[in-house]
Amino acid sequence: MTYTLEGRTGAWEIVCGLEVHAQVISKAKLFSGAATAFGAAPNTQVSFVDAAFPGMLPVINRECVAQAIRTGLGLKAEINLWSRFDRKNYFYADLPAGYQISQYQHPIVGRGEIVIDLADGTTRTIGITRLHLEQDAGKSLHDQHPTKSYIDLNRAGVALMEIVSEPDIRSPEEAGAYLAKLRQILRYLGTCDGNMEEGSLRADVNVSVRRPGEMYRTRCEVKNVNSIRFVMQAVEAEARRQIEVWESGGEVQQETRLFDPNRGVTRPMRSKEHAHDYRYFPDPDLLPLELDPAWIAELKAHLPELPDAKAARFQRDYGLSAYDARVLVAEQATADYYEAVARGHDPKQAANWVMGDLFAALNRTGRSIADPPVPAASLGRLLDLIADDTISGRIAKQVFEEMVETGADPVAIVEARGLRQVTDTGAIDAAVAQVLAAHSDKVAEYKSGKDKLFGFFVGQVMKAMAGKGNPALVNEALKRALS
Secondary structure, three states, X not given: OOOEEEEOOEEEEEEEEEEEEEEOOOOEOOOOOOEOOOOOOOOOOOOOXXXXXXXXXXXXXXXXXXXXXXXXXXXXXXXXXXXXXXXXXXXOOOOOOOEEXXXXXXXXXOOEEEEEEOOOOOEEEEEEEEEEEEEOOOEEEOOOOOOOOEEEOOOOOOEEEEEEEOXXXXXXXXXXXXHHHHHHHHHHHOOOOOOHHHXXXXXXXXXXXXXXOOOOOOOEEEEEEOOHHHHHHHHHHHHHHHHHHXXXXXXXXXXXXXXXXXXXXXXXXEEOOOHHHHOOEEOOOOOOEEOOHHHHHHHHHOOOOOHHHXXXXXXHHHOOOHHHHHHHOOOHHHHHHHHXXXXXXXXXXXXXXXXXXXXXXXXXXXXXXXXXXXXHHHHHHHHHHHHOOOOOHHHHHHHHHHHHHHOOOHHHHHHHOOOOOEOOHHHHHHHHHHHHHHXXXXXXXXXXXXXXXXXXXXXXXXXXXXXXXXXXXXXXXHHHHHO
C-alpha cells in the first residue's frame, strides 16, 4: 500500500533519502595517530595534523579503510579497487584547515542495498548510492560562556563513513526502518557503535514531495538528526511544510534546514550549497587508494553472520516465526544469549522465556542483555527443571523472579524452598478427593453439563497442593474422579 499525505488539494507522496554519517570504530583517526575515545577532556586528543599545523602531512589509517570495506561488503555493495581523496573547501570555526578531506567523485564503495522490515510484515529494498570515507570536523560549544563559543578539536579528523541512500524511501516508517536496519548492520559488523546520543551516528534527511506518479520536485535537507524517532518526525514535518508551500501557490526552495523536536517543525539554516561551491580538487598530499582484491576477499571471509542471514537460520534451524527471529536478532548480544539458551532445549520455549520473562526483567532492572540479571546458562538449567517435571511452568516463573533478585542457581532455589513438583499419583488422588468432597454442589453442577467448572476444580486442587501438583497428572486424576 502506497503511503500518501492528504493536502487541501489531494494526495501527495513523500520522496526521501538519507545521508548517514557513521563514525568508524578505530583506535586512531583517519589521517593521524591521535586517539578517538569518546568523553575525553576537550582538546586532549589532537595531533598537529588534526590542528592543521603548517607542514603536517596526512597518513591514511589502514584499519579505517578496512572498516569501510567491511561495511560495503555488509551492504552488498561494490568495492571500488581505485578511489581518491579530495579537498572539500569551506570555512567553519571547528575546521582548522579550512577544508575537509573527503571522497567525492571516486568513493571507496559504490552501489549496494538494504532490505528493511516493516511493521505489517512486508519488506522493501532501499538502494545505497555510495559510501565514502571522510574526516570529521571538531565541535563548537555554545553553552560554555554567555558571549563566546568554545572549540573542542577532539573529534577533528575522526574517520567517518558517509552512507548515501537512493531516494527510495516513501514514508516516515520506512525512514525509521532504514536507519534502524543500517545501525543494526554496522553494529554486527563492528564498524560503528551506532550510539546516536554520542553523535557517532547521525543523519541528514533529504525530503521532497510530489503528486503520485510525478517526476521529482525540489528537495530540502534536514541536517544532523540524532535519533530514529526524530528522523521519522522530521520526514513528516518537512513533507507537510512543503505540501503547504506548493498548495499555497509557492515553490519550495532548495535549502538546508534544522529540525526542532520540541516544536515538531523544521526551520531554515542556510541555502543549500552545490558541489561546485566546495571547489573540490584531489588532495595533493594523498595518493589515490588502490586496493588488493586478495585483501578484500580476506576481509569478506571473516565477516560475521549478519542479521538477515541469522534470522533466516533461526527460522530454519529453530522453527521460529519470522517475527520472533527478527526480535531475537535485533541485537547481536540478544541473538547470542538466545542461542546459548536454545542449545539443548526446546527452541520455541527458549524464545518465549527470552522475549517474555527475560526482557521484562531487563526493563525492570535497567540492565542490558550484555550484563543480564540471569545468565544464559542459569536460564537453561531452569528449562531443564521444567523439562524433567521437577517443577511446573507456574513454579518456574516464581523461581525465575528469585533468580533475578538474588542471582541464585535455580536448582538451589527449588531445593531450599521445597518447590519440587508432586508427581505421586496417590497424593494427587487424595487432594482431588478432598476438593471434590468440599465442593459437592459444584460436582453436581459439573455433572449436569457445566463443563467450564473443570477449570475451577483444577485451580482448587493446585491450591490445595501449594501449586506443586503436576498439572498433567492433576488433570488426569480429576477426569477419572469426575467421570
